[in-house]
Amino acid sequence: MRLLVKAPAKINLSLDVLGKRNDGFHEVEMVMTTIDLADRIELVEKKTDEIILNSQNRFVPDDRRNLAYQAAEVLKRKFAIKQGVDITIDKTIPVAAGLAGGSSDAAATLRGLNQLWGLQLSVEELAEIGSEIGSDVSFCVHGGTAIARGRGEKITKLPAPPNCWVILAKPEIGVSTADVYRNLNIEKIAHPNTKEIVQAIENQAYDKICTYMANALEDVTFSMYPEVLHIKQQMEKFGADAVLMSGSGPTVFGLVQHESRLNRIYNGLRGFCGQVFAVRMLGESSENSY
Incomplete structure (x- = not known):
């Protein structure tokens, strides 16, 4: 079988x-x-x-x-x-x-x-x-x-967030999650407002999701790998609605609701970043994805 x-x-x-x-x-x-x-x-x-x-x-x-x-x-x-x-x-x-x-x-x-x-x-x-x-x-x-x-x-x-485009850019480096956590100073991190982002998802409030997206590990990874911060800054400059590093990095993603902006951001990132993807938010359970 x-x-x-x-x-x-x-x-x-x-x-x-x-x-x-x-x-x-x-x-x-x-x-x-x-x-x-x-x-x-x-x-x-x-x-x-x-x-x-x-x-x-x-x-x-x-x-x-x-x-x-x-x-x-x-x-x-x-x-x-x-x-x-x-x-x-x-x-x-x-x-x-x-x-x-x-x-x-x-x-x-x-x-x-x-x-x-x-x-x-x-x-x-x-x-x-x-x-x-x-x-x-x-x-x-x-x-x-x-x-x-x-x-x-x-x-x-x-529930699934409002559907939108997700643009991802990964620099040609790998990041060790263990190394990032090793360099994390709990006393100095800025804590995301989890309650607000959950409420925004439940209310299907795309703008508020963009406002409250946050990652407590970003500053640690940025200090170790400045190229990750550079990608975030460029993605913001190209016009993504919100930009965040995923996990411990190094992939940075941007949310984009209007397709008219998608190609400009995608092509701009391809100019200096090897791995760039433009995909849809899935958000639904994959329990039966056979």
């Missing part, structure tokens, strides 16, 4: 860091939503008891370092699955970009193998398993739009 599963990227409309936890992780409060930029995961049953992972992208590991591999491994272990799987990742989401590409691949693998192996696990059960693999995996299992708290594993669903 062969199954194709879509693995959409996420952006952070808001990211707050509330403090350091006893387990070494940080307590976060994030408003995340999915966008129509996605990897494709192909799952093929194997009669032999092994996990084989394939990708044409040289930056994607094909062993236990890969979160999709770990997803298959944890399901096999938990449910004593004695058959294997071939996992092929068709990569579109940039790697180490702040867009949860690896986490979304893992979530898609969990959802797909749940069907392929007839496990009949609920979305909540899959999300709980996902939390063992990575902080963003639980959100990616649910998809759509949500507040993520704790390490990112406590999910509260939200």
Whole structure:
């Protein structure tokens, strides 16, 4: 049996860091939503008891370092699955970009193998398993739009934001999330107003979403990688309605409601940035994205 599963990227409309936890992780409060930029995961049953992972992208590991591999491994272990799987990742989401590409691949693998192996696990059960693999995996299992708290594993669903264009630009660098958090000074960060952005989403108030979008990690990443700040400044100059770094970076995204402005911003960014995408806000749940 062969199954194709879509693995959409996420952006952070808001990211707050509330403090350091006893387990070494940080307590976060994030408003995340999915966008129509996605990897494709192909799952093929194997009669032999092994996990084989394939990708044409040289930056994607094909062993236990890969979160999709770990997803298959944890399901096999938990449910004593004695058959294997071939996992092929068709990569579109940039790697180490702040867009949860690896986490979304893992979530898609969990959802797909749940069907392929007839496990009949609920979305909540899959999300709980996902939390063992990575902080963003639980959100990616649910998809759509949500507040993520704790390490990112406590999910509260939200309605989809008003539809708009999302322009993303990633410089030719990767950013280590661990390094960004290591350089974070909790005492000095500006905290986003999560309550206001949630209310704006619930009221479908596009202008207020633009006003209250914020990321507590921006200043840290900007100080480490000035080129990320440069992209944000250029995107604002080109006329995006609101601009923010996603996750720990380095991808910067802009929201644009009017298509007439889209090409100018896209072409302006392509002049100096290698990876630029113009996609739609997805915002709806990806639980059944097969």
